[in-house]
Each structure stands twice: as C-alpha cells, then as structure tokens.
Amino acid sequence: MNRRDSIKTIVIGSLASGLVLEGCLPKEKEAIYKNIWKYKYGRTPEELQRDLELLNQVFFSKEEMNTIRVMANLIVPPTAEGTIEQAEVPEFIEFIVKDAPSYQEVLREGLQWMDATATEKFGNAFVNCSETERKSILDQVAFANGEKTKEEAFFATMRNLVITGYFSSEVGINDLGYKGNQPNIWDGVPGDVLEAHGMSYDKDWEAKFIDQSKRNDLAEWDEEGNLIT
Amino acid sequence: MEIIKNDKTYDVVIVGSGAGGGMATKILTDNGLTVALMEAGPFFDPANPDQQLHLKWPYESPRRGRGSTRAFGDYHASYGDWSLDGEPYKMKEDTKFSWWRSRMLGGRTNHWGRISLRFGPNDFKRKSIDGLGDDWPIGYDDLKPYYDKVDKYIGVSGSKENIYNEPDGFFLPPAKPRLHELYYKKGAEKAGVKVMPSRLSIVTKRINNERGVCYYCGNCGRSCGVYADFSASSCLVFPAQRNAQGRLDLYVNSMVREVAVDKNGKPNGIIYINKEDNKEYRINAKVVVLAASACESARILLNSKSTYHENGLGNSSNMVGKYLHDSTGADRMAFIPDLMNRKTYNEDGLGNMHLYSPWWLDNKKLDFPRGYHIEIAGGLGAPMYGFGFDYNSLNKFFGLEVGGYGDRVREEVKKYYGSTIYFAGRGESVPNVNNYCEIDPDTKDKYGIPVLRFNYKWSDYERKQAKHMNETFEKIVHNIGGHMLWDNEGPNYGLKNPGEIIHEVGTTRMGSDPKTSVVNEFEQLHDAKNVFVVDGGPFVSQADKNPTWTILALSWRTSEYIVQELKKQNI
Numbered sequence: 001m002n003r004r005d006s007i008k009t010i011v012i013g014s015l016a017s018g019l020v021l022e023g024c025l026p027k028e029k030e031a032i033y034k035n036i037w038k039y040k041y042g043r044t045p046e047e048l049q050r051d052l053e054l055l056n057q058v059f060f061s062k063e064e065m066n067t068i069r070v071m072a073n074l075i076v077p078p079t080a081e082g083t084i085e086q087a088e089v090p091e092f093i094e095f096i097v098k099d100a101p102s103y104q105e106v107l108r109e110g111l112q113w114m115d116a117t118a119t120e121k122f123g124n125a126f127v128n129c130s131e132t133e134r135k136s137i138l139d140q141v142a143f144a145n146g147e148k149t150k151e152e153a154f155f156a157t158m159r160n161l162v163i164t165g166y167f168s169s170e171v172g173i174n175d176l177g178y179k180g181n182q183p184n185i186w187d188g189v190p191g192d193v194l195e196a197h198g199m200s201y202d203k204d205w206e207a208k209f210i211d212q213s214k215r216n217d218l219a220e221w222d223e224e225g226n227l228i229t
Numbered sequence: 230m231e232i233i234k235n236d237k238t239y240d241v242v243i244v245g246s247g248a249g250g251g252m253a254t255k256i257l258t259d260n261g262l263t264v265a266l267m268e269a270g271p272f273f274d275p276a277n278p279d280q281q282l283h284l285k286w287p288y289e290s291p292r293r294g295r296g297s298t299r300a301f302g303d304y305h306a307s308y309g310d311w312s313l314d315g316e317p318y319k320m321k322e323d324t325k326f327s328w329w330r331s332r333m334l335g336g337r338t339n340h341w342g343r344i345s346l347r348f349g350p351n352d353f354k355r356k357s358i359d360g361l362g363d364d365w366p367i368g369y370d371d372l373k374p375y376y377d378k379v380d381k382y383i384g385v386s387g388s389k390e391n392i393y394n395e396p397d398g399f400f401l402p403p404a405k406p407r408l409h410e411l412y413y414k415k416g417a418e419k420a421g422v423k424v425m426p427s428r429l430s431i432v433t434k435r436i437n438n439e440r441g442v443c444y445y446c447g448n449c450g451r452s453c454g455v456y457a458d459f460s461a462s463s464c465l466v467f468p469a470q471r472n473a474q475g476r477l478d479l480y481v482n483s484m485v486r487e488v489a490v491d492k493n494g495k496p497n498g499i500i501y502i503n504k505e506d507n508k509e510y511r512i513n514a515k516v517v518v519l520a521a522s523a524c525e526s527a528r529i530l531l532n533s534k535s536t537y538h539e540n541g542l543g544n545s546s547n548m549v550g551k552y553l554h555d556s557t558g559a560d561r562m563a564f565i566p567d568l569m570n571r572k573t574y575n576e577d578g579l580g581n582m583h584l585y586s587p588w589w590l591d592n593k594k595l596d597f598p599r600g601y602h603i604e605i606a607g608g609l610g611a612p613m614y615g616f617g618f619d620y621n622s623l624n625k626f627f628g629l630e631v632g633g634y635g636d637r638v639r640e641e642v643k644k645y646y647g648s649t650i651y652f653a654g655r656g657e658s659v660p661n662v663n664n665y666c667e668i669d670p671d672t673k674d675k676y677g678i679p680v681l682r683f684n685y686k687w688s689d690y691e692r693k694q695a696k697h698m699n700e701t702f703e704k705i706v707h708n709i710g711g712h713m714l715w716d717n718e719g720p721n722y723g724l725k726n727p728g729e730i731i732h733e734v735g736t737t738r739m740g741s742d743p744k745t746s747v748v749n750e751f752e753q754l755h756d757a758k759n760v761f762v763v764d765g766g767p768f769v770s771q772a773d774k775n776p777t778w779t780i781l782a783l784s785w786r787t788s789e790y791i792v793q794e795l796k797k798q799n800i
Contacts, residue, residue, distance in 0.1 A: 039289060039290060039291050040289065041282070041285050041289045041290050041303065041304070042279065042280050042281050042282045042285070042304070044271070044308055046298075047298050050298065051291065054291075055291070074634060074635065075634040075635070075638060076634075076638050076639065077635060077636060079639070081639075088288075092291070092292075092293060095291045095292060096292055096295065096614075099291075099292045099295065099297050100292075100295065100297060138634060142632050142633050142634055143630065143631070143632035143633060144632055145631070145632075156619075156632075159620070159634060160617070160618040160619070160620075163616075163617035163618070163620050163638060163642065164293065164612075164614055164615060164616050164617050164618060165293065166617075167612040167616050167617050167642065168287035168288060168293040168294070168612050168613055168614060168616060169287075169288050170286070170288055172612065173286070173287070173611075173612060175639065176573070176612055176642070176643065176646060177573035177609075177643070177646075178573065178609060178610075178611055178612060179573055179574055179575040179576075179609075180446065180447060180575045180576065180577035180609070180610075180611060181284060181286060181446060181448075181577065181611055182284070182446065182575070183284075183444035183445075183446060184444060184445055184446075184575050184577075185444070185445065186404055186405070186445040186575075186576075186577070186578045186579075187405065188405035188406075189405070189406075189407065189408045189411070189574075189576075190572075190574055192572075193408060193571075193572055193574070194408075194411075196572075197408060197411075197412075197567065199408070199411045199412075199415075201405060201406075208388040208402065208403060208426055209402055209403055209404065209405045209426070210386075210401075210402035210403065210404055210405075210433045210434065211402065214434065215433065215434050215435065215442050216434075216435050216442060217434065217435060218435050218436075218437070218438075219384070219401055219434050219435060219436055221381070221399045225377075225389065225397060225398060225399045225400065226389075227400070227401070227402065227434075229434075
C-alpha cells in the first residue's frame with residue numbers, strides 16, 4: 001500500500017467507524033469527505049485526523065454565521081475584485097475558532113453584544129438593521145485607541161480575521177497583487193521599479209550574479225573555485 | 230522487557246538522518262559498507278504529492294497556514310517543533326531553554342534556512358584570540374578539503390569576497406538582491422556595515438542531473454519538491470539508497486534508546502523502540518555513529534549506562550551534555566516609508582535573503598568578545614494567516630487615524646504591503662561548562678526513555694552583544710528613513726532564549742585531552758573507539774555562522790576516517 005492509499009484508509013476508516021462522525025447525516029458525511037480532499041496540503045496522519053475532527057464540529061449557529069457574513073461585508077465591502085463570500089471568509093472563521101479555541105469567547109460574546117445593541121437601539125437584530133444602523137454600531141468600537149474595551153477587542157479580532165481571511169484567499173491574493181508561488185526566473189527588480197526608487201545594481205556587483213541563460217549548464221569550477229561554465 | 234534481536238550485523242549503525250547522519254550514510258555506503266540508518270520519525274520525501282508542501286496556496290489550508298500544529302506555520306517542513314506529544318524535557322531553576330526536534334527523514338535539514346557558511350580560521354582558535362573558551366584541536370586547513378567537497382557535491386550559491394574569516398568556496402552564482410535588500414545595503418553601508426551576497430545551499434545552477442535547478446518560489450522552508458535546496462533526505466539519503474545496492478537499510482519510526490555493549494563493555498550496536506508496535510529491538514553493528522542532534526545524542530550516551538560505563542557511555546570525563554551552547558539572537562522590525570505603495574511583481578526569489586552581513590568589526594575594540602551576522606527579511610511575500618492584522622497601525626507614524634473598516638481597508642493594506650524589513654542578529658556565544666543538559670532523575674517519555682533536563686544562563690558577553698545588534702539595526706534603519714516597530718528594552722536587549730535559534734551544539738565536545746572533552750578530532754569517543762558523534766555535539770565553539778556546513782564537512786571527514794580504521798581493523 002502506498003502512502004496515498006494509507007491516508008485514504010485512515011480517512012475512510014474514520015468515516016466507516018462512525019466514531020468521529022457520529023451523529024452526522026449521510027449528506028453531511030459526504031460534505032466533510034469532500035472538504036478533506038479539498039484541503040490536500042501535506043498533513044501527517046495525526047494532523048489529518050485533527051483536521052477531520054475540527055471539520056466535523058460546528059461552533060457558530062446559522063444565525064451567528066449570517067451575522068459574521070454581514071459584518072465581514074462591511075469590513076471588506078464587495079468589489080469587482082472579490083467578495084467575502086468568494087473568499088470563504090465566514091467558513092475560514094468557523095474553522096479558525098475550532099482550531100484556536102481562544103477566539104471562541106471573544107467572538108461569541110461580541111456577536112451577542114452586537115445583537116443586543118442593535119435590538120436596544122433599532123429594535124432589530126444586527127442583520128435586520130439598515131446599513132447605516134449597522135455602521136453606527138461598528139463605529140462605536142472600530143477606532144480603539146490604546147487600551148481596548150471588551151467590545152473593541154471583539155471588533156479588532158473580527159477585523160483581523162476578516163482581512164486575513166480575505167487576502168489569503170484566491171480572490172484576495174489577486175486583489176492584493178501578489179504574483180508569486182509559481183515557477184519563474186528571478187532576474188532582479190524590474191527596471192522601472194529600480195528607477196522609481198532611485199536604486200541600481202552596482203556595476204562592480206553585476207558580475208557576481210547568476211547569468212540566467214546559463215542556469216542549466218552543469219556547474220564546473222577551476223581549482224581556484226572560479227566557475228567556468 | 231524482552232529485546233527482540235536480529236542475527237544480522239551491520240558494519241555501521243547511524244542514529245539520525247539529518248545533516249550529519251545523512252552525510253555519514255552517503256559516504257559509508259559509497260565505500261561499500263553495510264549500514265543501518267535509524268530515524269525516529271517517518272519517511273519523508275518533499276516530492277511525494279502526499280507530503281509536498283512547496284507551491285501550496287494559503288487557501289489550501291483551512292487555517293490559511295496558521296501554526297496550530299507546526300510552530301512556524303502549516304507549510305513548514307518540520308514534523309515536530311519546540312514540543313512533541315509525550316516527549317517532554319525539563320528545566321532546572323529559572324532556565325528557559327527551547328529544544329526543537331524534527332522527527333522525520335532528513336530531520337531539521339528539511340526546514341532550515343539554507344544559510345551555508347564555512348567557519349573561518351579564527352573560528353577554530355577563539356581561545357588563542359580572546360582567552361575565552363577553548364580552541365578546537367583542528368583548524369580551518371584540516372576542514373577546508375571537506376568544505377570544498379561539500380560545496381561541489383551539494384551546491385552553495387555565493388560570491389568570492391576574499392575576507393579572511395569568511396573563506397570562499399566553490400560557489401554557484403548568487404541571485405540579484407530584491408528591492409528591500411537594496412535599501413538594506415544602502416542603509417548598512419552608510420553605517421559601515423559590510424554587505425555581501427548570501428551563501429545559501431540553493432542550487433541556482435545545475436549541480437547534477439538528479440536534482441532540479443531553483444525556480445524561485447521562495448519555499449525552501451517547505452523542503453524543495455525538485456530537490457533544488459539541500460535537505461539530507463533528497464541530497465544524501467536518496468542518492469545513498471540508489472547507489473547502495475542493498476547495503477543500506479532504513480529504519481523509520483525507530484526511537485533509539487541506548488548504545489548496546491557486550492559483556493566486556495565494548496559497544497556492539499543499539500537498542501531502539503519501534504513506534505509501530507512499541508517493542509524494543511536491537512541492531513548489531515561494528516561501529517555506532519550518533520547523529521541524533523547535539524542534545525539527543527548526549528541523551529543516548531547518558532542513557533547508555535552499564536557496569537563498564539556507570540556515568541553513561543563516553544562520559545568518564547563527565548563532559549557529556551556540558552558546554553551546551555546555541556547561537557545568540559535578537560530581532561527587530563522596521564517600517565520604511567519609501568517602500569510604501571509598491572508596484573507588485575513576483576519577488577519570491579530564493580527561500581532566504583539574497584544579501585546578508587557577515588561580522589565586520591574587531592571585538593578587541595568592543596565590550597563583548599564575539600561577533601554576529603545580520604539576516605534580513607521583507608518584500609512582497611505571500612499573504613498567509615496573520616497578514617493584515619492591525620492593518621493600518623502604521624498610520625500612527627503619520628498622525629493618521631488608526632482603525633476603521635470599509636473601502637479604506639483595501640487601500641491601506643495595499644499601501645503598506647511590502648513596506649517593512651525584519652532584522653535578525655545571529656551571533657557567537659561563549660561556551661560555558663555550567664550550561665548543560667543532563668538526564669532528569671524523575672521523568673520518562675512515552676517510550677519509557679529518561680528525558681533531558683536543561684540548565685542554561687546567558688552571560689553579559691551575550692547580553693552586550695545583543696545590545697550592539699539593536700544599536701546597529703537602529704543606525705541602519707535611520708539611514709534609510711525608517712521607523713522601528715518595537716524596542717528591545719530591559720536587561721537582555723531582546724536576546725532570545727537559548728535553543729530558540731536552533732543551533733545548539735557542544736554537548737560532546739572535541740578535544741585532545743580525554744579529561745576535558747568527549748570525542749577526539751575525528752569525532753571518535755575517547756572512551757570507545759567504535760563510537761562516533763557526527764552532529765553538532767562535537768563543536769568546541771559555535772561561530773557567528775550557521776552550523777550545518779561544518780556538521781557536513783566534519784561528518785564527511787569522520788566517515789572517511791571510519792572507512793580507513795575499519796580497513797586497518799583498528800575498530
């Protein structure tokens with residue numbers, strides 16, 4: 001059995017045993033199974049088991065998830081470049097609070113505070129308020145200066161997770177303009193960027209660097225250690 | 230407990246498959262010897278799609294790379310970090326020591342920074358220079374031929390600079406600096422700090438036809454899937470397997486407990502616990518080579534107690550575990566306004582900085598005895614978990630409002646993307662007999678093996694050096710109009726806890742006098758001629774360099790010595 005098969009066996013074994021997925025409906029099992037294969041990122045069997053357990057737990061209620069989605073859309077509003085939904089920010093936040101349980105209390109209590117405040121001020125749950133009303137609640141806690149109140153800490157935490165979740169997603173990465181994570185040939189900072197920054201590669205330094213046209217020529221040296229290929 | 234025996238006797242059993250053990254495996258099998266290679270963790274091949282970490286996107290992890298099970302993040306190629314389940318270590322009094330363990334084929338060479346520096350002539354003779362610590366029993370000339378061979382076989386990018394204590398080698402050409410590195414160069418040179426191309430074991434040019442050439446994805450810390458960086462698995466163990474024609478047996482998930490001895494006290498193999506069935510097994514071998522990491526090898530020796538070796542094997546001097554020392558480290562980060570609002574382009578480059586600063590001053594004119602080098606990081610990196618936290622906190626440097634939400638988020642995140650530089654000073658500490666690891670009398674790990682206890686304190690030598698690192702970073706940042714993001718105040722000046730730089734060495738130190746050292750110049754135990762230690766343990770002093778290249782060169786030299794001594798039937 002090769003390693004890929006052995007990992008599959010662990011996953012399928014866990015699914016079949018029902019120990020990990022106890023209480024799941026068949027459809028949910030299928031969804032979890034899909035999720036596991038969506039996230040294929042070089043885990044050890046122990047890490048895979050941990051992911052499986054976390055993906056099988058539910059922390060936020062449907063109502064809480066909806067509040068998170070609405071709030072996240074205010075923090076990073078949708079544009080043609082990308083949206084909170086495309087970036088799967090609510091799903092990321094649901095996962096991260098199970099992965100790092102220290103987030104749970106501050107987020108849950110903060111969501112409760114938002115709804116309580118919304119109800120008190122506007123007679124509606126946060127998601128049922130108008131955009132202006134929602135913003136007026138966020139404005140109370142969005143500009144913390146120095147020591148944060150509990151509510152300000154909630155907002156700062158949620159904002160961190162929303163922004164990190166957005167920009168680490170496929171649409172967010174494109175939005176940011178990150179161009180890497182792919183095979184390429186680095187041959188220095190583009191000329192127009194160098195010029196804009198008043199920088200240049202020193203003439204006496206140029207000779208030190210790789211001539212990329214020879215990168216595939218087998219390296220050979222003379223006895224003094226000078227490269228001759 | 231019953232120990233399960235096997236009739237086979239190997240020429241050599243090697244414990245640990247990292248830099249030292251991997252090199253010994255390659256050289257010994259290439260010379261026709263039969264070898265058992267013991268690895269405490271699982272098999273690992275960075276090219277195996279199920280284990281591959283490089284070229285993964287942040288969103289391929291449900292936590293976007295957060296370091297929940299791996300201290301340096303999801304994609305970091307280390308199985309294990311500062312802590313391992315069921316394998317604790319203890320500390321004496323107020324010691325704060327961090328011990329990194331990578332349990333996998335190739336060990337820590339899968340995740341390391343690939344900074345590949347030769348020790349210079351002065352680095353072997355520090356006592357002769359400043360009266361502190363001890364000289365090595367060998368000098369640069371003894372090791373130079375092996376450094377040359379390591380350069381040519383494994384590959385190191387760098388440039389010839391003709392600096393006496395930073396010896397040149399057989400280099401592959403370095404990569405051009407990134408933008409923030411040009412800023413660093415400008416600021417550092419104005420502060421009188423030497424700047425030169427980094428020396429990294431990353432193959433910028435073809436070194437052989439079994440390994441790929443770097444394609445600049447910046448993922449070396451994930452272990453390279455085309456083998457364009459040095460990992461002991463891809464560059465040493467796999468080639469050894471291909472060439473060994475059945476002479477090499479690899480035992481994974483095998484946790485070595487002790488060196489076994491015969492009825493006369495002569496070592497004749499090792500005893501290990503197979504993690505699959507939790508039973509004890511024995512491997513017979515004529516020669517034992519320990520390469521489990523400085524502290525783990527010391528632990529094995531100290532746990533190898535018998536009537537002939539009451540203090541543990543090789544410990545008649547009581548020096549096993551003593552002189553434990555790590556590199557020093559202090560880090561700062563700076564915001565460089567000139568790097569705001571950057572045009573983006575692919576700046577991943579090599580998996581570490583393209584430029585660095587070797588030690589450039591004379592300690593005779595300073596109030597601390599040993600030097601340090603400077604590493605830097607920055608640029609247009611991949612946005613992983615943590616990216617955008619406190620997204621506009623840099624506004625404070627302009628008196629602008631901090632906080633808020635909405636359309637400004639995209640704008641301000643992009644404004645500050647790539648505008649910071651991280652500085653890391655990495656220096657030489659002074660080895661001290663009072664810094665040591667020993668066996669904890671009360672604690673065993675989940676395999677029933679007694680664990681280590683650490684006792685370690687920094688001295689003013691290291692604190693004053695850390696203070697100087699901070700002053701240097703401040704000057705450099707000032708020269709390029711930047712702002713420090715935090716200060717390192719207090720008595721330690723941000724000096725990291727010992728162990729945190731992951732260069733711990735010295736626990737089985739080398740010397741000519743069996744009363745004050747554990748191994749001789751060939752890394753051979755004074756007390757047992759057929760036992761060798763080829764990890765960082767034999768280092769007399771850890772220079773202001775990274776230790777891997779010296780571990781590799783020493784292991785190659787020791788392996789050749791083992792081949793000769795076996796031929797002469799001396800061991």
